[in-house]
Amino acid sequence: METVWNLGIQGLPEYKRVETAKKTAARFKSIHYAYVFRELMKRRLVPKDELETGLMKLPGDGKATLVNMHVGGLISYFTDEEADGASV
Numbered sequence: 001m002e003t004v005w006n007l008g009i010q011g012l013p014e015y016k017r018v019e020t021a022k023k024t025a026a027r028f029k030s031i032h033y034a035y036v037f038r039e040l041m042k043r044r045l046v047p048k049d050e051l052e053t054g055l056m057k058l059p060g061d062g063k064a065t066l067v068n069m070h071v072g073g074l075i076s077y078f079t080d081e082e083a084d085g086a087s088v
Contacts, residue, residue: 028060029068036069048077 032055039046039054048066055062069075 025060028058029065031058032060032062032065033069033074036065036075040075045078 035054035058036051039051051066052063055065066075070077
């Protein structure tokens, strides 16, 4: 028990696994954000299903990324009628 105590929490295998998972998830999130922003830069309005399809080709949870971006106010969803009236 003393050996584990002296190593501290950073020395425990579970801590290392969790920290590695957090870093990996952050990388996936960055890749997803970059993909969405790149698509929006190409064509200001992109159908949601096209974004979801593209994100599914990348590792991680693409649908969660879109939800988080929408909730955070980074992207907005429009209906076809609203998009027709928008200036592109």
